Amino acid sequence: LAECAGADLIVFVTPSVALREVASQLRDKVQNPATVVISCTKGIEHGTGMRMSEILAEQFPKNPVAVLSGPNLAVEIAHGLPSATVLGCRDENLAEELQTLLGSSRFRVYTSHEIVGIELGGALKNIFAVPAGVSDGFGFGDNSKAALVTRSLAEMFRLGVAMGGDAPTFQGLSGAGDLIATCFSRHSRNRRLGEQLGQGKSLADITRGMKTVSEGIPTARSAFECARKFGVETPIIDQVYAVLHEGKSPAQAMQELLGRDQKSERG
Numbered sequence: 001l002a003e004c005a006g007a008d009l010i011v012f013v014t015p016s017v018a019l020r021e022v023a024s025q026l027r028d029k030v031q032n033p034a035t036v037v038i039s040c041t042k043g044i045e046h047g048t049g050m051r052m053s054e055i056l057a058e059q060f061p062k063n064p065v066a067v068l069s070g071p072n073l074a075v076e077i078a079h080g081l082p083s084a085t086v087l088g089c090r091d092e093n094l095a096e097e098l099q100t101l102l103g104s105s106r107f108r109v110y111t112s113h114e115i116v117g118i119e120l121g122g123a124l125k126n127i128f129a130v131p132a133g134v135s136d137g138f139g140f141g142d143n144s145k146a147a148l149v150t151r152s153l154a155e156m157f158r159l160g161v162a163m164g165g166d167a168p169t170f171q172g173l174s175g176a177g178d179l180i181a182t183c184f185s186r187h188s189r190n191r192r193l194g195e196q197l198g199q200g201k202s203l204a205d206i207t208r209g210m211k212t213v214s215e216g217i218p219t220a221r222s223a224f225e226c227a228r229k230f231g232v233e234t235p236i237i238d239q240v241y242a243v244l245h246e247g248k249s250p251a252q253a254m255q256e257l258l259g260r261d262q263k264s265e266r267g
Contacts, residue, residue, distance in 0.1 A: 005029040009036045009101075011068075012056065015213040016043025016123075019052055023059040033062040036094065040068045042122035043215050044222035049229065051119040053088075064094055067115050068102070069122035070173035071181035073188070077107065084108040086173045088115040110173065117165025121156060121175035125182045126216040127223055128152035129190035130240050131257075132183035134250045136191070137198020148236070149183050155236050159223065162230040190216040197243065197250045220244050235260060 004010050004026055014022050019041050030037075037060050039052040050058075057065045070085035077083050087102070087109050089095035095111040103109035112118060128149070135145045156179065157170045169175055182188045193214045196206045207214070224241040227234040239257055242248035 001026050001029060005031065007035060009038065011038045011040060012052070013040045016041050016045065016052060016215055017213075017218055019043075020045065020055050020059070023056055027059045030060060030063065035060075035063050036066065036098070037063050038066045038068055038098070039119075040072075042069060042119070042126060043219050044120075044123050044226065046218055046222045046225075049222060049226050051116065051123070053115055053119060064089070064091055066095070066098060067118055069118050069178065071177040073181060073185055075187050080106050082106050082108075084110065084173055084177075086110045086112050086118055088112050088118040088174075090115065112169070112172075114166045114169050116163065117160055117167075117169030118174040120160040120163055120165045121170055121172075122178055123215075123219050124156045124160065124223060124237075125152075125175075125179040126190045126214075127220045127237055127240050128156065128179060129182040129188055130194035130197070130216045130220070130244070131236060131254070133188075133191035133194020133196075134198040134254060135194075137195040137200075137250075138254070145183070149179060152183070152236055153179055155234050159227055159230070159232045159234055159237070162232045163226060189214045193217075194250075203244060216240070217244050 012019060037056050039056055041052045043052060045055060053065050053067050066087060066089035068085055068087050072083055072085050087095055087098055089098065090113050099109045099111050131148055132145055135148055153176055156175060160170050161167055183191055185191065189212060193206055193216065220241045223237050227237060235257060239253040243250055243253050
């Protein structure tokens with residue numbers, strides 16, 4: 001952490017549950033107000049409902065804070081496969097500087113002044129990847145998964161807008177783009193978690209064997225709380241929360257989703 005003291009740019013990639021602690025340890029070491037702080041962490045803090053950039057802005061009140069999010073599976077980027085992302089920053093000049101710094105012929109960076117929706121899309125998609133994986137574990141077909149992902153996007157839109165995000169953001173890379181990648185990729189930890197649940201494995205056994213964090217687990221709790229706070233109907237989030245935190249069986253959760261009253265698609 002001491003090496004960050006003189007850095008021009010600090011990028012946070014910690015698990016969401018550890019971000020506040022790591023930031024607090026680093027806070028007093030960063031004395032330069034020009035040091036840019038970027039969050040690549042995707043989550044919503046339990047209890048406070050704060051986004052990751054809000055935590056960083058609280059810990060580094062004198063520093064500019066930006067966010068980076070999108071369909072950015074680390075293993076693909078590491079192998080040089082073409083990817084795109086969106087950089088959220090309210091300072092347009094700084095956003096363009098960071099775009100030039102971070103972008104390459106294999107990593108296309110788009111800019112946006114809208115931070116809230118970018119972060120919420122990145123956080124919520126981890127929840128929705130779990131039932132997409134459950135569908136895989138059950139052996140359901142492409143129709144089932146497409147329906148789940150599409151209704152997840154509608155749910156992301158409803159809750160994200162209620163929490164202050166701009167509607168068009170959820171149609172972009174950090175919303176629909178990240179959702180698609182996470183729900184369909186074999187590299188997605190959250191999709192794999194759901195797949196194993198659908199195959200009959202217990203959550204305890206699955207998490208015990210994990211080498212890295214599945215952000216869908218803590219974020220499901222936070223999003224469930226936010227949905228109650230903002231009065232938003234979130235049937236998919238509710239069922240994921242019940243499976244991950246209340247012990248409901250994936251089969252029962254899926255049955256209840258499929259058994260909901262028929263309604264207008266826009267309802």
